[in-house]
Amino acid sequence: MRIFMTGASGWIGTGVVPHLLAAGHEVTGLARSDASASALESAGATPVRGGLDDLDVLRAGAAASDAVIHLGFKHDFSDFAASGRTERAALETFADALEGSGRKLLFASGMAGAENGRPLTEADQSPHVGAESPRGGAERFALDLTARGIAPVSLRFAPTVHGTGDHGFSATFVRIARENGVSGYIGDGSQRWAAVHRDDAGRLVSLALEKAPGGSILHAAAEEGVPTKEMAEAIGRGLGIPVDSVSTDDAQDRFGFLAGFFARDLAATSTATRALLGWEPREIGLLEDLEQNYADRAVRTLV
Structure with missing residues (x-):
């Protein structure tokens, strides 16, 4: 076509x-x-x-x-x-x-x-x-x-649509963590993001x-919902920096305009999509990607 x-x-x-x-x-x-x-x-x-x-x-x-x-x-x-x-x-x-x-x-x-x-x-x-x-x-x-x-x-x-070359949400959270020397999440970090x-x-x-x-x-959506605390922890492990909880009042200062997104629960299923298309995800998951690849690229920009 x-x-x-x-x-x-x-x-x-x-x-x-x-x-x-x-x-x-x-x-x-x-x-x-x-x-x-x-x-x-x-x-x-x-x-x-x-x-x-x-x-x-x-x-x-x-x-x-x-x-x-x-x-x-x-x-x-x-x-x-x-x-x-x-x-x-x-x-x-x-x-x-x-x-x-x-x-x-x-x-x-x-x-x-x-x-x-x-x-x-x-x-x-x-x-x-x-x-x-x-x-x-x-x-x-x-x-x-x-x-x-x-x-x-x-x-x-x-x-979050992640992978090599990403310059969206995931890459921005890694950059913010690197710049602050600490990887953060909002509140208890139970908010989930499909990925x-x-x-x-x-x-x-x-x-x-x-x-x-x-x-x-x-x-x-390959993953129904990855808790934002686990995202922050994966970034922290990859960068070798501590992880902390950021209060809702302080979230704007830490994350800028992304604070409103990061505080939301954005989980989603793909059961019907998989059944209709015969689609099954094959690639690396978000947490592994954040820890191994995003953090590695962020560290290499410093040397």
């Missing part, structure tokens, strides 16, 4: 593209810069210049494709409302281009915002509705596109393109 993909040169996307190409698909990826375009070419994909705000480029890419995989997102935490509006506009553009075609629209979503005292399941709906809600209410909007002759598939990625290795996430997306029916919600 001819795949049009946003976020193809991003953290998750670079784990997806090799699996798509290995399955025999042709990938055209949105590239905001010369560096991104070069990276896509090196990976075997065809770049098309543009960003998420270039709606004409998105429309043309979707119209010329057999399926769209939308992984791009503006992670601007200083203006998350604007990021949500961009996300909603991108999905509306894809919907216009794909309407009535029966083609698949796979799109990245998150697991935050649905805490209910138990692990999130694929049967749980996103609580975000409307263009002014977080992420522009993208999941609820996109899943309703079945009525317009489109096959939407929500890809809910675990809050998945990037390569396992990449295989899941390729399988979803092949097997997931329209209207599906999939969970890219």
Whole structure:
């Protein structure tokens, strides 16, 4: 199939593209810069210049494709409302281009915002509705596109997608620990985070393109819930530094804007996803990765 993909040169996307190409698909990826375009070419994909705000480029890419995989997102935490509006506009553009075609629209979503005292399941709906809600209410909007002759598939990625080259949450917590000389967690550290290795996430997306029916919600979660205290302890062991508990009042000073995320319980199951796709994670777990690989890279930056 001819795949049009946003976020193809991003953290998750670079784990997806090799699996798509290995399955025999042709990938055209949105590239905001010369560096991104070069990276896509090196990976075997065809770049098309543009960003998420270039709606004409998105429309043309979707119209010329057999399926769209939308992984791009503006992670601007200083203006998350604007990021949500961009996300909603991108999905509306894809919907216009794909309407009535029966083609698949796979799109990245998150697991935050649905805490209910138990692990999130694929049967749980996103609580975000409307263009002014977080992420522009993208999941609820996109899943309703079945009525317009489109096959939407929500890809809910675990809050930490880890692996070599990560510059997201996990890498940031390691950096903060190194800079402070102590690895911290908030409160009693019982908050749990679902986790998945990037390569396992990449295989899941390729399988979803092949097997997931329209209207599906999939969970890219290899581990249901890793306690944040255990995450901090793994980082501490790897860096050879002490571990401490940080009070809620002091969390902002230690973790910055990430404090609000680190204090939340973001566990999620993937039982239905595994049954539907035949997906089984194969890669290293989060704690082992944090202790051995993240900490090793952090230490080597000091010498």
